[in-house]
Amino acid sequence: MFLPPAKLSLFSVACAAFCLMSGTASADVTVISFGGSNQKAQVKAYYEPFMKTTGSKLVTGEYNGEQAKIKAMVEAKNVSWDVVEVESPELARGCEEGLYEKLDMGKIGAKKDFVPAAVSECGIGLFVWSTVLAYNGEALKTAPTSWADFWDLKKFPGKRGLRKGAKFTLEFALLADGVTPEDVYKVLGTKAGVERAFKKLDQIKPSIQWWEAGAQPPQLLAAGDVVMTTAYNGRIATAQKEGKKQLKIVWTNNIYDFDSWAIPVGAPNKTDAYKFIAFASKPENQKVFASEIPYGPTNLKGTALVDKAIAAELPTAPQNMKGALASNTPFWVEHGEDLEQRFNAWAAK
Amino acid sequence: MEKDNVMSSLTATILTEMHTENSASLKDQLRRAERMKKLRYGALILPLALFLLLTFVWPIAALLKRSVDNPEIVGAFPVTSSLLHNWNGKALPDEATFVAFADELGKTKGTPPLAAAAKRLNMEQPGFRSVMMHSARAMPPETGTSPKDALIAADSRWGEIATWQFLARNASPYTARYLLASVDRKYDEQGNIVAADEDEAIYVDVLVRTFEMSFVVTVCCLLLGFPLAYMMASQPPKIANVIMIFVLLPFWTSILVRVAAWIVLLQSQGLVNQALMAMGIIHEPLQLVFNRVGVYIAMVHILLPFMILPLYSVMKGISPTYVRAAQSLGCPPLRSFWKVYFPQALPGVGAGGLLVFILCMGYYITPALLGSPKEQMASYFVAFYTNQTINWGMAAALSAILFVATLVLYMVYSKLVGSPDVASKAR
CATH class of the missing domain: 3.40.190.10 (Periplasmic binding protein-like II)
Structure with missing residues (x-):
């Protein structure tokens, strides 16, 4: 050519x-x-x-x-x-x-x-990951065992960490208020249920320290800024492996996804x-x-x-799955935006 | 001076041209020559004008348009939308509308346009997303059933007038709902504008808070920056330069680094609290961060140079002889400062104040990292809607409100100070 x-x-x-x-x-x-x-x-x-x-x-x-x-x-x-x-x-x-x-x-x-x-x-x-209750074993004399304990400011004084957002925060509030895991999304699907969750959150609002990134809860716990927090189970386990043995996990009513x-x-x-x-x-x-x-x-x-x-x-171990709640994806696809907006309004007041 | 040069060269050209061509009148030639000059000058600034158009005017226009855009329903169901446009809303829509809607639902099944329309309707009525999705799944109707029956069988709500009114309300290419939502207003079922529910209303508070926090930061910056700028202006250049370096050094450091440093300093086990406790001034750590105090401290620190620099440059130009003259004529020091010096420094105060205030209004990262939810300003929610929920209409509407607020502020400022030429005064 x-x-x-x-x-x-x-x-x-x-x-x-x-x-x-x-x-x-x-x-x-x-x-x-x-x-x-x-x-x-x-x-x-x-x-x-x-x-x-x-x-x-x-x-x-x-x-x-x-x-x-x-x-x-x-x-x-x-x-x-x-x-x-x-x-x-x-x-x-x-x-x-x-x-x-x-x-x-x-x-x-x-x-x-x-x-x-x-x-x-x-x-x-x-x-499969799970959001669990984690606490600092050195800061608390008795171990919390449920979400009701998370809300009990008298028995367990100190700040609580929660993820800044409606997802899972509302579920935990209802669980603490005595709703069974099977009924959580049914209750949350009603106006009264949403009301109930926010009322429950009002009880501990001044003691809440909000977190956003998954790496924050173990830090907050270890630094003594909070005594209890919601956390991703893997992050707490990693912190334990790195020598922070005082951090403990409560699996009761965890939410997995x-x-x-x-x-x-x-x-x-x-x-x-x-x-x-x-x-x-x-x-x-x-x-x-x-x-x-x-x-x-x-x-x-x-x-x-x-x-x-x-x-x-x-999270998939049988004893950890007992009483655990599967995150309801269709529910959050449908109500996510609305509830996050409501959450923002509530948190900003 | 420049004008004279232009004029003389102009007359020169005209004179030479007059020698060669006497027929045209002097006036016409002058006008033509002037026009050419103007065009040539225009060509020089053309690149800048184009640049501004592309990077400034067009994005703002696009943003403002996005805040009223409502393409989802019209885009997914064009025929149904136009039919609903002519519907009187008194009784259920006619058979043709049902046929068109069933057809368009079937066509868009499983495609992004349907998802977008469902998401848009879900925004107005939580839960409506699944109505759209399972209705679409039932389409197209089996042979023998009318589209109307099939739709009502898929979801009984299609047999209610209210559902169709709801659809019709949202089937227009433009909507004010995002802008209304940004000021805590919404449309009710009849299409009237009403206040949003109390536990959903948030943005009026947020806007008031944005102004309030910006105002406090501006005042703090002025109180701290004015004496420093005054000192710098009255020192010999050698010392003034050293102080200037101290002002500018943090200015060149990354904003994230500075915010992180403030967290380290101010947290409950931080340096400030430990020092205060060691000195016995306090016995329990003060809450200095993750609240309003922390945000104010960091924002004032970050924005202080924007106040000091314009103040300094104006003060530098004020001759000390005026105050001396006032004093030698018997005016007491404070009074001569207030009557003689301060009015001359006012353009600097105005420029610095405006700069700091407007920068504050758009602040995002500092309150996000150092504040609680109660410290978040408007830009936080812009970021929230942009990144988290991908509701760009709402993000655009909130930005539009901020934009208008800034414009109004600027106009008020130029009315008060008299001249809009802030930049030249600050020089």
């Missing part, structure tokens, strides 16, 4: 650029997760072994679950994330609103291997995104994750592999 030199060089430059672009695109998978000790465990269990076995490069990052970023990327058709860790209500909403790809389970694993609730249209469960992997619509490297998700769903890798941070595997075979000592610390 004969081309004039100028055209030839232009052609080769274009070709080189194209090869370079496609080269980087096939090499990198961008995985975004919630940071902190959760991400550290993911590095050990998933990121490093994945890079070793497949030879592809992972770009990792963290976010706080804000869907706005993903929405903006998808709307602008300029998506730079391949795999994202999302919570259940956001996943359900994002799936309906076209933010996440409908997943092809065939590329991930056999559906029957997973906890049924972990498999949804746009996501595959990554782990899944975090899932999802692929944003228009992800640049879908093929490898699937490969990564499949890799992270394998029982042997989920086992490593669970021993790094005690969040329950979603792969049933993975649960079987976990050491006995660690298994007792997982």
Whole structure:
């Protein structure tokens, strides 16, 4: 083929650029997760072994679950994330609103291997986590045993930590007010029930210290800023491992939920995104994750592999599941915005 | 001076042209030459004008539009919307509306437009999302059943006039509901504007709080900054420069670092509390952070340079001879300061005050980190709606209210001070 030199060089430059672009695109998978000790465990269990076995490069990052970023990327058709860790209500909403790809389970694993609730249209469960009552054993003489104790300022004087938001805060208020776990969402679905939850929260409002990031509760407890707090079970376990033995967990009426992997619509490297998700769903890798941070595997075979000592610390352990409440995703998809708005108004007064 | 140059070069060109072409009148040529000059000057500022248009005017216009945009229902159900537009609202809509709605529900089933419409309606009536979703799942109707029966079978609410009135109310391309919600107002069932429920009303309080906190911070900055600026202006340059470096040093440090440092200093086991307790001034730690006190301390610290710099530059230009003259004529020191010095420093006070106040109004990170929910200002809720609930209409409406408040403030300021040219006075 004969081309004039100028055209030839232009052609080769274009070709080189194209090869370079496609080269980087096939090499990198961008995985975004919630940071902190959760991400550290993911590095050990998933990121490093994945890079070793497949030879592809992972770009990792963290976010706080804000869907706005993903929405903006998808709307602008300029998506730079391949795999994202999302919570259940956001996943359900994002799936309906076209933010996440409908997943092809065939590329991930056999559906029957997973906890049924972990498999949804746009996501595959990554782990089961739980919000529990945690307390500082040095600051309290007697151990609290229930959410009613959390509300008992006379018996357990001191500040309480709660996550700044309506989700789970309202459930705990109702549980403390004597509503049984089975009835919590039924009661919360009525106007009177919402009223009741906020009335209950009024009782301890001056003693509440609000937290926002999962890393805060263990810090607040250890520094003595609060005597009791709601917390993610994995964060407390990590703090215990780091030597803060005085931090204790009460499992009574904990609320558990899944975090899932999802692929944003228009992800640049879908093929490898699937490969990564499949890799992270394998029982042997989920086992490593669970021993790094005690969040329950979603792969049933993975649960079987976990050491006995660690298994007792997982939200999925039978004794921890007793009286536990599954977060009601449809309820929060439906009432989330309304209740968060009401919560904001209440908290600001 | 410049004008004279322009004029002389202008007349020169005109004169040379007159030699070659005598037919056109002098007036016309002058006008043409002037027009050319204007165009040339215009071309020079064109890039800046375009830049401002693209980065300033257009985003603000887009933001204001977004605060009244209501594309969801009209976008998902265009035919139903136009039919409902002509519906009288007295009885159930006619068969054609049911057919159109059933058809459009079926078409949008499982797609983002339906989700967006359901989310929009859920905003007005919590729980309506699932009505839309399970109605859509029942569409299209099985052969033999009329769309009307199928819809009512899917959810009995489609047989009620109120439901259709609700849908019709929201099926217009523009709405004032976000702007109304930003001032704690809403539409009732009949479409009248009423006050929001007491336990949902929040934004009027938040706006009042935003103004109140901005005002307190501005006054504190003025009280602290004025004496310092005065001292700097009256010192020899060597000392003034050293003080200036002390003012500017924190100004160059990242705002997050400074806020984090304040947490370390002010928390209950922090340095300030420990020092006060060691000295025996207090016996229990004071609550200095995660409340109003902490936010004020940090905001005043962060915004102080914005007060000091304009004050200093104005004070630097005030000749000390005026006060001396007043005093030599028998005016007591305080009175001569107040009557002679202060009026000359007023433009600096105005510029600094306005700058600090407007910056305060948009403050987000400091109250978010150092305050409790009771210290959050309007911008916190803008961020909340943008990031957390992805309700961009509400975020835009709150920003629009803040924007208008700032404009009004600026107008009041320029009325009071007389000239809107703050920048040149602060120079």
